[in-house]
């Protein structure tokens with residue numbers, strides 16, 4: 319089952335996975351001398367402010383992703399970049415330490431972006447939207463864009479027949495027949511349950527609800543409080559897995575990921591921590607200048623995200639748990655596009671060319687990710703242990719142990735290395751043995767305080 323000249327590809331969703339797929343499929347088709355048409359269906363209008371025009375995320379783009387985009391000649395325009403990030407700060411209850419890129423002299427490149435046209439109260443326009451930029455890039459590469467939701471899909475009994483989809487409502491309702499349908503709808507979409515009901519074996523990823531708050535401290539205040547640094551917090555709060563302050567020019571994004579669904583009460587508990595209060599700019603609680611959303615994030619990957627003439631990519635397919643989801647969207651889009659153009663669009667083609675490699679690259683690494691996150695949950699509640707190690711790092715900045723721990727922590731917060739690498743580096747016997755006295759001291763300190 320191959321795509322031939324004149325084949326039509328429908329992409330459901332114009333977020334990163336959908337736009338990357340369109341760009342890559344058109345590139346590979348050109349290289350293979352096949353003429354295909356790609357149509358992206360996108361239900362959001364990225365010129366709208368706040369959640370309605372935004373694929374809600376923290377908006378940190380990793381160096382690995384920026385390198386992949388450059389290789390594809392996709393260069394972010396300056397209007398899209400809110401801030402260049404130079405480093406991270408790890409804040410534990412009693413100490414704060416800077417984390418550096420561990421492999422000098424190379425300087426890492428990390429940038430922050432808005433996915434839509436900025437927070438609901440902001441004065442930004444569509445040129446600041448990363449997702450709009452990618453969608454326009456796909457349009458320039460030759461994709462057609464239809465700004466309407468896909469409302470239904472019909473998979474024919476005979477795999478040689480094409481897939482029919484319906485989009486839009488009322489006067490803008492239309493039908494489209496495709497040789498291949500690509501599900502790039504993310505995890506905040508009703509389309510996941512539609513795909514599940516179709517009976518080809520697709521089970522969507524499990525998700526939890528996170529929380530994102532955008533405020534506007536002004537650039538001067540941001541520079542004074544945070545500089546070009548992302549602040550990551552490990553304050554021993556049971557319900558928080560990851561909390562960060564991410565500066566974006568005049569704005570600050572606060573990102574919270576919990577162990578279960580986040581809600582407003584948990585957000586308030588976090589914001590009212592004395593350490594957090596000290597780091598928040600004045601006027602942060604002005605409700606007219608706050609944009610809050612609770613998007614879902616996948617915590618595992620989908621089962622069977624493919625059948626004949628249909629493949630599910632990005633968050634709705636497989637992504638790396640909690641880290642660099644946009645980079646995973648690129649990886650899955652690339653594997654699926656290569657398979658569709660160069661190999662074929664049957665269930666077997668997608669299993670061998672897309673799913674197995676993606677599972678190997680991302681799915682298996684998530685097993686190590688799960689172990690690291692669970693260990694982190696346990697350790698971060700032992701405030702005395704965390705504080706002793708961070709104190710050691712701040713008082714002995716030049717020892718090999720501090721450099722080693724900096725590398726582990728840097729890679730954990732940035733997602734710069736695989737979870738497998740981070741796991742083995744963090745349990746290395748030489749490190750554990752050398753830090754044993756620090757760990758032991760932290761326990762004696764704890765018992766003295768009882």
Ligand SMILES: Cc1cc2nc3c(=O)[nH]c(=O)nc-3n(C[C@H](O)[C@H](O)[C@H](O)COP(=O)(O)OP(=O)(O)OC[C@H]3O[C@@H](n4cnc5c(N)ncnc54)[C@H](O)[C@@H]3O)c2cc1C
Nearest residue numbers: 331333334335361375376377378467468504632633643644
């Ligand atoms: C709190 C949080 C913080 C995050 N921080 C980061 C970060 O800093 N860096 C990073 O790399 N990743 C981050 N991520 C992950 C990242 O947001 C996702 O991995 C990424 O957006 C996945 O891209 P996608 O294209 O698969 O899905 P999405 O970005 O969700 O895009 C899906 C698109 O499909 C459209 N759509 C859905 N259904 C339909 C339909 N029926 N018809 C038409 N259109 C439809 C939607 O409108 C949307 O535009 C974060 C996620 C969360 C929740």
